[in-house]
Amino acid sequence: DTAVxxxxxxxxxQMGNDKSIKCEQNLGHDTMYWYKQDSKKFLKxxxxxxxxxxxxxxxxxxxxxxxxxxxxxxxxxINSLELGDSAVYFCASxxxxxxxxxxxxxxxxxx
Amino acid sequence: AQSVxxxxxxxxxxxxxxxxxxxxxSYGATPYLFWxxxxxxxxxxxxxxxxxxxxxxxxxxxxxxxxxxxxxxxNLRKPSVHxxxxxxxxxxxxxxxxxxxxxxxxxxxxxP
Numbered sequence: 265d266t267a268v269x270x271x272x273x274x275x276x277x278q279m280g281n282d283k284s285i286k287c288e289q290n291l292g293h294d295t296m297y298w299y300k301q302d303s304k305k306f307l308k309x310x311x312x313x314x315x316x317x318x319x320x321x322x323x324x325x326x327x328x329x330x331x332x333x334x335x336x337x338x339x340x341x342i343n344s345l346e347l348g349d350s351a352v353y354f355c356a357s358x359x360x361x362x363x364x365x366x367x368x369x370x371x372x373x374x375x
Numbered sequence: 376a377q378s379v380x381x382x383x384x385x386x387x388x389x390x391x392x393x394x395x396x397x398x399x400x401s402y403g404a405t406p407y408l409f410w411x412x413x414x415x416x417x418x419x420x421x422x423x424x425x426x427x428x429x430x431x432x433x434x435x436x437x438x439x440x441x442x443x444x445x446x447x448x449x450n451l452r453k454p455s456v457h458x459x460x461x462x463x464x465x466x467x468x469x470x471x472x473x474x475x476x477x478x479x480x481x482x483x484x485x486x487p
Contacts (some may be wrong), residue, residue: 287439297475299477304479305413306480307465309474309477320474347464354418362424362469363424364419364475366418
């Protein structure tokens with residue numbers, strides 16, 4: 265039973281399109297995150313939510329909009345995709361500030 | 376916000392040799408420290424964590440790490456590396472505001 269699941273695992277799309285990545289956790293955690301991992305493997309936090317409330321919003325373009333319908337879900341919607349958005353996006357969850365459990369990642373390729 | 380530095384981008388060790396991966400953090404209060412491992416094409420798996428107490432923590436797969444407050448360090452060690460340890464290793468620091476920051480990662484290559 266997967267703890268943190270993301271869909272889709274792979275996403276190939278053209279520039280200018282709008283796409284969404286879904287994330288669900290069944291751990292009962294209060295906090296969920298989105299991270300972006302670039303080609304150099306650097307993991308950068310994008311957003312964190314606690315009980316559906318936005319806590320951290322790093323300097324991410326407005327084209328990225330997280331949505332948390334409930335504390336078990338944190339989706340990421342990206343408008344007007346650009347080549348530079350190509351990366352692996354990881355969802356994670358944690359309880360308070362303890363260890364984070366990660367999904368398997370979504371590899372986004374913008375062509 | 377807190378930050379993490381992993382000075383070594385890439386380390387190569389021979390199988391059976393000992394390993395130490397360096398991690399330095401910056402945070403004003405007591406940090407929550409983690410080491411994660413990422414195998415190619417996979418997500419991140421927690422190796423070990425430090426919250427408080429004994430500064431030498433044991434993790435999975437034979438790894439350990441030592442918290443040194445005076446040096447703001449949390450280095451990861453393993454006495455004898457196996458070929459299956461080849462992966463990307465990330466140090467992370469958590470704060471009590473639901474913010475977890477990662478270092479840039481260290482890629483470990485294991486020579487036969």
